[in-house]
Amino acid sequence: IIEKTCEVMAVRTHSRNLELACRISPDTPQYIKGDPTRLRQVITNLLGNAIKFTEKGEIVLMVLPTGKEISSQSPQYLQFSVRDTGIGIPAEKLSTIFEKFTQADSSITRKYAGTGLGLAISRQLVELMGGKIWVESKPQEGSTFFFTIPLEETTPEEKPETAVAEPEISLQGWKILVVDDNTTNRLILRETLTQWGCKVTEAAGGAEGLAELIRAKSEGTPFQIAILDSRMPEMDGFTLAQEIRNNPDLSFLSIVMLTSENRSSDLARAKDMNFEAYLIKPVKRQALKESLQAIAGKKRVPLQQQTPSAGKPLPEIHPLNILLVEDTEDNRFLILAYLKNTPYRVDTAENGAVALEKFLANIYDLILMDMQMPVMDGYTATREIRRHEQNEGRKSTPIIALTAYALKEELQKSLSAGCDAHLTKPIKKQLLLEAIQKYAAASIVPGKSS
Numbered sequence: 001i002i003e004k005t006c007e008v009m010a011v012r013t014h015s016r017n018l019e020l021a022c023r024i025s026p027d028t029p030q031y032i033k034g035d036p037t038r039l040r041q042v043i044t045n046l047l048g049n050a051i052k053f054t055e056k057g058e059i060v061l062m063v064l065p066t067g068k069e070i071s072s073q074s075p076q077y078l079q080f081s082v083r084d085t086g087i088g089i090p091a092e093k094l095s096t097i098f099e100k101f102t103q104a105d106s107s108i109t110r111k112y113a114g115t116g117l118g119l120a121i122s123r124q125l126v127e128l129m130g131g132k133i134w135v136e137s138k139p140q141e142g143s144t145f146f147f148t149i150p151l152e153e154t155t156p157e158e159k160p161e162t163a164v165a166e167p168e169i170s171l172q173g174w175k176i177l178v179v180d181d182n183t184t185n186r187l188i189l190r191e192t193l194t195q196w197g198c199k200v201t202e203a204a205g206g207a208e209g210l211a212e213l214i215r216a217k218s219e220g221t222p223f224q225i226a227i228l229d230s231r232m233p234e235m236d237g238f239t240l241a242q243e244i245r246n247n248p249d250l251s252f253l254s255i256v257m258l259t260s261e262n263r264s265s266d267l268a269r270a271k272d273m274n275f276e277a278y279l280i281k282p283v284k285r286q287a288l289k290e291s292l293q294a295i296a297g298k299k300r301v302p303l304q305q306q307t308p309s310a311g312k313p314l315p316e317i318h319p320l321n322i323l324l325v326e327d328t329e330d331n332r333f334l335i336l337a338y339l340k341n342t343p344y345r346v347d348t349a350e351n352g353a354v355a356l357e358k359f360l361a362n363i364y365d366l367i368l369m370d371m372q373m374p375v376m377d378g379y380t381a382t383r384e385i386r387r388h389e390q391n392e393g394r395k396s397t398p399i400i401a402l403t404a405y406a407l408k409e410e411l412q413k414s415l416s417a418g419c420d421a422h423l424t425k426p427i428k429k430q431l432l433l434e435a436i437q438k439y440a441a442a443s444i445v446p447g448k449s450s
Contacts, residue, residue, distance in 0.1 A: 001036050002063060003284045008426045009047045010282060011334045014260045018054055021184045022282040025064035026195045031154040038125045045118040046145045048330060050084035057085025060184050065151060076151045083144040089137040097135055098123040169293040172197035179209035180229035189227060192285060206235025210243055217249050225295060230259040241273055254295045258283060319343040320365040320440050325355040327373040338429045352381030359385055366440035367399045371414060379417040386418040398439035
C-alpha cells in the first residue's frame with residue numbers, strides 16, 4: 001500500500017521538481033490487519049496536500065511502530081508522517097486546520113486552490129480506524145502531518161497469498177557506495193542496506209563518489225556495487241558512471257542507477273552503459289533487493305525487467321480519441337503522463353455524469369472508466385452508455401474498467417455493467433498501453449471492427 005501509493009504520487013511530485021522519499025522503519029511489520037482503502041486515502045490526501053504547498057525541496061513519507069500510549073487498552077501503534085519543505089502553517093491556525101472548508105490562510109486559496117476538506121476527511125478516517133492525527137509546522141519552513149492507527153500484526157496463516165519467500169542470496173558483507181545529493185535518500189538507502197548486512201559508504205556528489213571509489217581500490221578494499229542518483233548538480237549520475245567505465249581500475253564495479261524520471265532517453269543510455277539495474281524513485285525495497293541479489297548471485301537480470309516502462313514491444317500505435325473518466329486528480333495525472341508521448345487525444349471527466357455528457361457530444365475510440373466515483377459511478381455510467389448506443393444504433397465503444405480491487409467479483413461486476421476489460425490500480429503503463437491497443441486499435445483499421 002505504502003510503496004504503490006508513492007508510485008502513483010511520484011509522477012506529480014517529480015513534475016514539480018520535488019524529491020519524494022519513502023522511509024519505512026526496519027522494525028515495521030510488513031503485514032498488518034486493517035482497512036487498506038482508508039489508509040491509502042489518508043496517505044494520498046496528505047501527500048497531495050504536501051505537493052500542493054511545496055515549491056522546492058522534498059516530501060518524505062515515514063512509517064514506524066511506536067510504543068506511545070494513545071489509549072490505555074492498546075499501547076502499540078503504527079505512526080505515519082508526511083513531512084514537506086513547503087510554506088508551513090502559522091501557529092494560531094494549527095488548531096483549526098482539520099476543520100471542514102478551512103485553509104490556514106484564505107488569501108492563498110486562489111494561488112493553491114482547495115478548501116482543506118481533504119484534511120477534514122483524513123481526520124475522520126483516521127479516527128474511524130481508531131487513531132489520531134495532528135500537525136507540527138513552522139511558517140516558511142514546512143509542515144509534518146502525523147497520524148497513528150492501532151497495530152495488529154498478522155499471523156503467518158493470515159498473510160496474503162501473493163506473499164512469496166525472498167530469494168536466498170545473501171548480501172552480507174557486500175561493500176556498497178551510495179552517491180546521492182539528497183540527505184534523506186542516503187539515509188533511507190543506508191538504513192535499508194545495513195539491515196540486509198551490507199557495508200555502506202555515502203557520498204553527497206559525483207566527484208566525492210569517484211574519489212571514494214579510487215581511494216577504496218588503492219587501499220585494497222574496493223566497492224563491489226555503486227548506487228548512483230541520476231540527477232545531481234555539478235556531476236550527475238551518468239557522468240559519474242562514464243568516469244567509472246573509463247577507469248580500468250574500476251571496470252569490475254556493478255552500477256545501479258536511480259532516477260526520478262522514467263525517460264526513454266535515460267533508459268537507452270543505461271542500456272548502452274551496461275548498468276546492472278535502472279530503478280525509479282522512490283525505490284521499492286523488493287525491487288532494490290532483487291537487483292542486488294541478482295548481482296551478488298552473478299545473475300545478470302536484463303535491464304528491461306527492472307524498469308516500469310520496459311516490456312514487450314507494442315504493435316504500431318494508431319491515433320485514437322480516448323475518454324478518461326477518473327475522479328482522483330493524481331490518477332488522472334498518472335495516466336495522462338503514461339499517454340503523453342503517444343498519438344492519443346485524451347479528454348477527461350471527473351465523474352460518470354460528466355462522462356455521459358461528453359460521450360453524447362463526441363465520438364471516442366475507447367473509454368477508460370473508473371468504477372468508484374461520486375455523483376455517478378462507473379457502473380451506472382457504463383450502463384447508460386450502452387443503453388444510448390443500443391437506442392441510437394451506435395457502434396459499441398470499448399470500455400476498460402479501472403478499479404482499486406483485483407477480486408473476481410469486481411471483474412464480473414464490471415463486465416456485467418458492459419465493460420470490455422478490467423485493470424487494477426495502480427495502473428501499470430505497459431498493461432495500459434497493451435489494453436488500449438487490444439481493445440481500440442482494431443476499430444480504426446480498415447476491414448476490422450471492435
